[in-house]
Amino acid sequence: AQSVTQPDIHITVSEGASLELRCNYSYGATPYLFWYVQSPGQGLQLLLKYFSGDTLVQGIKGFEAEFKRSQSSFNLRKPSVHWSDAAEYFCAVPNQAGTALIFGKGTTLSVSS
Amino acid sequence: KAGVTQTPRYLIKTRGQQVTLSCSPISGHRSVSWYQQTPGQGLQFLFEYFSETQRNKGNFPGRFSGRQFSNSRSEMNVSTLELGDSALYLCASSYDRPETEAFFGQGTRLTVV
Numbered sequence: 690a691q692s693v694t695q696p697d698i699h700i701t702v703s704e705g706a707s708l709e710l711r712c713n714y715s716y717g718a719t720p721y722l723f724w725y726v727q728s729p730g731q732g733l734q735l736l737l738k739y740f741s742g743d744t745l746v747q748g749i750k751g752f753e754a755e756f757k758r759s760q761s762s763f764n765l766r767k768p769s770v771h772w773s774d775a776a777e778y779f780c781a782v783p784n785q786a787g788t789a790l791i792f793g794k795g796t797t798l799s800v801s802s
Numbered sequence: 803k804a805g806v807t808q809t810p811r812y813l814i815k816t817r818g819q820q821v822t823l824s825c826s827p828i829s830g831h832r833s834v835s836w837y838q839q840t841p842g843q844g845l846q847f848l849f850e851y852f853s854e855t856q857r858n859k860g861n862f863p864g865r866f867s868g869r870q871f872s873n874s875r876s877e878m879n880v881s882t883l884e885l886g887d888s889a890l891y892l893c894a895s896s897y898d899r900p901e902t903e904a905f906f907g908q909g910t911r912l913t914v915v
Contacts, residue, residue, distance in 0.1 A: 721901050732806075732892055732906040779845065783901030788858040789835060790900050792845040 691716050693780050695793035702770050703801050710765040710796050712754075712780030722763040723781040723790065724754055733779065739763065750774070775800045804829065806895045806907035814913045820881040823910045827874050827895030834876040835900050836868060839890040839909070848891075850900065851876055883914045 692715040702708050714720055721740050725733040737748025744756040754765045763780060777797050781790040807826040815821050827834050835850035835858075847860040851870035868878040880887055890911050894904040 723904075725906075730890075730909075730911070732808075732908045733894075735903065735905070738903065783899075784847075784858070786858060787899040787901030788833075788850045788852075789847040789860070790837075790894070790904060791847070792837075794844045 691720075691782050691784055691791050693782055693791055693793035695778075695780055695796050697796045698794070699797045699799065701799040701801055704772055705769050708765075708767045708770045708774070708798070710778050710780075710798070712763045712765065712793060713761050714763060714780070714782050715761065716782055717785065719758070720782050721787075722754075722756060724748065724752070724763075724765050725779045725781060725792075726750075727777045727779065727795075729776075736765070736778075770798075770800055772800045772802065774798060806893060806905050808891075808893050808907035808910050810910060811908060812911045812913075814915060815883050817883055817885060817914055819883050820879060821883060821912060822877055822879045823891055823893075823912070825876045825878075825893030825895075825907060827876070827893075828905055831895040831897050831905075832874055833896040833898055833900060834870055834874065835894045835896070835904065836876070836878050837892045837894065838862075839892060840888075845892070848878065852898070880912075885914050888912060888914045 694713045724736040777795045780793045809824045833852045836848040850858045854870045865881045870876045890909045892909045893907045
């Protein structure tokens with residue numbers, strides 16, 4: 690069955706430092722993969738998605754993610770973090786029928802000054 | 803174009819009561835899915851509707867139900883509320899399937915007392 694693991698529950702990064710959030714997935718075929726961000730009390734905003742093709746995907750707000758089939762990973766990166774990036778980040782894959790998204794438990798990002 | 807609208811944003815109900823939440827998807831989108839978000843369980847899929855038909859249902863008791871209207875607007879209902887139903891309920895709108903791209907509303911925060 691499809692599943693998503695985000696190994697880091699909470700990460701703290703200094704403002705201006707680089708960021709990498711980890712995501713590992715279990716999926717029967719080439720997956721669709723998503724990263725969402727959620728600010729406190731808000732809904733989810735799509736940062737980026739991977740369907741096929743280039744394994745390095747660019748998203749909004751300066752984020753990118755790299756799909757690595759051999760490692761079953763889709764890690765999210767940003768070269769320089771801003772205080773406004775503090776939020777919760779979720780990695781997701783669709784279920785087999787494509788009618789639902791399966792989310793990881795999320796990683797909370799704190800940004801220190 | 804207008805985003806996904808969920809109403810109400812906040813709700814306080816008493817144990818044993820029932821509640822109805824509403825979701826208006828993005829114009830032209832025919833798929834609406836619902837998720838429950840709690841600190842302990844994370845984001846869990848409730849159900850998905852497409853053209854007024856439920857295509858998929860998550861592992862929730864029968865107290866949780868939903869429907870979709872001909873204009874794609876969707877409602878979910880929870881009967882006989884329990885304290886554990888307190889959560890953020892998120893609705894997502896997709897053109898045809900969540901696996902292609904899902905846009906989330908701000909959510910309805912339900913508190914059961």
